[in-house]
Amino acid sequence: MLNLDHMHIGSSIELPEIATHLSNKSSRFIVKGIFAGGMGVCIRLFHPETNKEFALKGIRPEFISEQVTVDRFLDELKVWVAASSCNLIAEALAVVRLNGSPYVLATWMPNGDLSHSLPHLTKTKKIEALLRIIRGLSWVKNNLGVIHRDLKPSNIFLDKDGLAYVADWGLARPIGHALHSVGKTMANIVNRPDRTQQGSFIGTVTYAAPEQIMGLAAIDHRTDIYAIGCMMFEFETGAPPFLGKTVFDIANQHLREKPKKLGGWFSSTDLGLEHIIARCLEKNPKDRYQSYEQLESDLLPIAKKQGVALQRCEQGTRYKRTVLGQGEKQQMDMLMNDPKIIRGKNGYMVADMSDLLPFLIEADSLIALERYAEAEKIYRPHVLPEMLEKWTGWWGLPHDAAANYGLCLDRLGRALEAEKIFLVLAKNGLKPAVFYVNYSLTLNILKKSRQATDLCREGLKYFPNDIDIQGNLTIALLQVGEYEHAFDSALKRLKIRRDVHSLDEAADVLFEYATAIRCTDLPRAIELAKTMGDLIKEGLHLNPNYHILRMKEVLLRSLIQDAEAVNTIAPALWGSELVPLDIRKYALIQMLEHWADNGWGSDAKADAVLQFIKTHPGWLSVTPKLKEIELRTIARYQMMRGKGKAGERVISPEIGDYFLNKKSSGSFPDPILAAQLKYWLGETKEALEILATYLADVPDDFNGIRLMAMLHASSGNFTEGMKYGQLLVEIAPWRAESYDCLAFVAGQAGDANLEKQAKIKGDKVFPEEARLYEEAKAYLNRK
Numbered sequence: 001m002l003n004l005d006h007m008h009i010g011s012s013i014e015l016p017e018i019a020t021h022l023s024n025k026s027s028r029f030i031v032k033g034i035f036a037g038g039m040g041v042c043i044r045l046f047h048p049e050t051n052k053e054f055a056l057k058g059i060r061p062e063f064i065s066e067q068v069t070v071d072r073f074l075d076e077l078k079v080w081v082a083a084s085s086c087n088l089i090a091e092a093l094a095v096v097r098l099n100g101s102p103y104v105l106a107t108w109m110p111n112g113d114l115s116h117s118l119p120h121l122t123k124t125k126k127i128e129a130l131l132r133i134i135r136g137l138s139w140v141k142n143n144l145g146v147i148h149r150d151l152k153p154s155n156i157f158l159d160k161d162g163l164a165y166v167a168d169w170g171l172a173r174p175i176g177h178a179l180h181s182v183g184k185t186m187a188n189i190v191n192r193p194d195r196t197q198q199g200s201f202i203g204t205v206t207y208a209a210p211e212q213i214m215g216l217a218a219i220d221h222r223t224d225i226y227a228i229g230c231m232m233f234e235f236e237t238g239a240p241p242f243l244g245k246t247v248f249d250i251a252n253q254h255l256r257e258k259p260k261k262l263g264g265w266f267s268s269t270d271l272g273l274e275h276i277i278a279r280c281l282e283k284n285p286k287d288r289y290q291s292y293e294q295l296e297s298d299l300l301p302i303a304k305k306q307g308v309a310l311q312r313c314e315q316g317t318r319y320k321r322t323v324l325g326q327g328e329k330q331q332m333d334m335l336m337n338d339p340k341i342i343r344g345k346n347g348y349m350v351a352d353m354s355d356l357l358p359f360l361i362e363a364d365s366l367i368a369l370e371r372y373a374e375a376e377k378i379y380r381p382h383v384l385p386e387m388l389e390k391w392t393g394w395w396g397l398p399h400d401a402a403a404n405y406g407l408c409l410d411r412l413g414r415a416l417e418a419e420k421i422f423l424v425l426a427k428n429g430l431k432p433a434v435f436y437v438n439y440s441l442t443l444n445i446l447k448k449s450r451q452a453t454d455l456c457r458e459g460l461k462y463f464p465n466d467i468d469i470q471g472n473l474t475i476a477l478l479q480v481g482e483y484e485h486a487f488d489s490a491l492k493r494l495k496i497r498r499d500v501h502s503l504d505e506a507a508d509v510l511f512e513y514a515t516a517i518r519c520t521d522l523p524r525a526i527e528l529a530k531t532m533g534d535l536i537k538e539g540l541h542l543n544p545n546y547h548i549l550r551m552k553e554v555l556l557r558s559l560i561q562d563a564e565a566v567n568t569i570a571p572a573l574w575g576s577e578l579v580p581l582d583i584r585k586y587a588l589i590q591m592l593e594h595w596a597d598n599g600w601g602s603d604a605k606a607d608a609v610l611q612f613i614k615t616h617p618g619w620l621s622v623t624p625k626l627k628e629i630e631l632r633t634i635a636r637y638q639m640m641r642g643k644g645k646a647g648e649r650v651i652s653p654e655i656g657d658y659f660l661n662k663k664s665s666g667s668f669p670d671p672i673l674a675a676q677l678k679y680w681l682g683e684t685k686e687a688l689e690i691l692a693t694y695l696a697d698v699p700d701d702f703n704g705i706r707l708m709a710m711l712h713a714s715s716g717n718f719t720e721g722m723k724y725g726q727l728l729v730e731i732a733p734w735r736a737e738s739y740d741c742l743a744f745v746a747g748q749a750g751d752a753n754l755e756k757q758a759k760i761k762g763d764k765v766f767p768e769e770a771r772l773y774e775e776a777k778a779y780l781n782r783k
Helices: 067-083 114-120 123-144 182-186 221-237 247-256 274-280 292-305 327-337 353-368 372-382 397-411 415-425 433-445 449-462 467-479 483-496 500-517 522-542 547-559 563-574 581-597 603-615 617-622 625-637 653-659 671-680 684-697 702-714 718-731 736-749 752-781
Strands: 012-014 028-037 040-047 052-059 092-098 101-107 156-158 164-166
Touching: 052 067, 067 092, 067 101, 067 123, 067 353, 092 353, 114 156, 123 156, 123 164, 123 221, 123 292, 221 274, 221 292, 274 292, 327 353, 327 372, 353 372, 353 397, 372 397, 397 415, 397 433, 415 433, 433 449, 433 467, 449 467, 467 483, 467 500, 483 500, 500 522, 500 547, 522 547, 522 752, 547 563, 547 581, 563 581, 563 752, 581 603, 581 617, 581 625, 603 617, 603 625, 617 625, 625 653, 625 671, 653 671, 671 684, 671 702, 684 702, 702 718, 702 736, 718 736, 736 752
Parallel strands: none
Antiparallel strands: 012 028, 028 040, 040 052, 052 101, 092 101, 156 164
């Protein structure tokens, strides 16, 4: 599991998300080191099968909830992945998602960064490093149009051969916005000028150009040239040109003071860089080198004099990659305009795979970032069902693209289209894990749970440790009500890896299981609820920004009737702009339904629901469900208590139209309320018919059976009333309302003995219910 609290050097972890990018079967990695600094974390991983080391870089769990931090990291990914095409840039191999958060898999640099290695480098190595840095930045500027903005020795890494690579693209931009004045910097003073500032200032002040400190809008590559000058100064003297105790001290020197003069009339510096440094450190960008090519031209004679092996500094391209988010347009331009494309009949095109691969790699990265709409557009031209039907004897990139295209369709609400793709892929005789994962997801979305169960079990024969296939099996079993089997499946996935997705699925199972047995075995349901709470807590510790688990906590607290917690957690979700809209809407609905359903007969609760909806009209346009809640509340708490002017019972046309008209499926939107409305209007026969039809489909529904019993008893049909009253006690012995209902029916029927027994039993169950709920609240609220 990827849990920093439990991870230690030497531990073995399974990371199939990474292994798929290495084209290897083994997903086992050994942790060689864990490095946390600032807001980031870097894990050094060793892959025994390839005997290679990798770096896994992400955001520390405690900062995942800070949107600014997440956005900055995503900005870094966007540039870093594309810049990795250059052989002089530290290589980002892939973007992966672990515990619901993005990570970058990169090549491990065994010789660390330049800040630690600088004192031990020879003159030749220092000049070599400078030449590689300048050429790498030049490539990124010319090919991507961005600048670094945070150059410093600690952002330059060295490989096993001592070759330097530019890294850390978190501040890379075409244009930068920093301070509007040095005075603003003083409001954000820190005493660590070596750190990248997180307030108004963007960059590391020790190496920052004057225009960067002043926050000028139009900064360009000459800002990075200034930073290179600062680094050269440090190469020569062992320290940057300006030092101070605070950010303000150093910023003020960059703006107003000249750096110490290096060399003299008759002497040169150790590396002979004094004239280059002086020009790089000019306060006015117009007085610096105007291009990297100019800077390199002056550095080359010194490099040759120092014996630098120039072939070690050659600028080259590892592979083609696109900037994240731009691939769909670039791919379309290539397909429409590239003369190398062979255009056949019926709109088919033939292109070189090396030209298409960068776009497919980008689409994979977009999926890892959950940007499915963009990924779908890239995959779309590559999916040719008629060709896939012929290519059944092998599995390659076209099939992977189709499987991932299906995943995108699922996430975009187009599961029926996805199913057609997977039905074609199902004919292939060499199906990998991704097929079973994505196809079973489609089947689960379409509620074809038995098919999904069979497919997952088939997949697990070939891939027994695949957590996603196991997880989809859990969901399928849950959908068909096989709670014990679903729980066993969830436990198997947790044994493979305890990530947020595994914990989330297990929490789902426990919630559905506890809800299903809440009426028949409340003590067991409460134990399941406690375990669910533990899983949610563990998941939120791994990723505090995993809002789905917060939503599950609302459901859990509602289950144990913890109104105070519901009224705290739900508003924090629906009221936050940082939470996805779907979760915000769901949290709002759960809160209002909790108010309404748990305040049966309470005017205060009804008034609170209606007042909220009235004062938040904007939510009605994005959440149609609120209109149903509003009308249901009016019907239950207001309309079925009053009468018309002539004493007749009436309902408003709006409520009648909504609840008493059947949907296209032939059922009522809310059969229970429809039956109540019919009974209120004196149409008892119609009310009982509605309930009978509903209970034929949902025979164990508590509210349906209770209403059926009470309507029969109120209508004088005591035999049927007693039958449903007794049935209610059988299906819900752990609900005091069951015995209240039976007592009412028995009283109506004149059976005083049964009425007394039911009341006695109800009086025993009620305090026990309350005790168990309080026990659950205390357990979940413990520190």
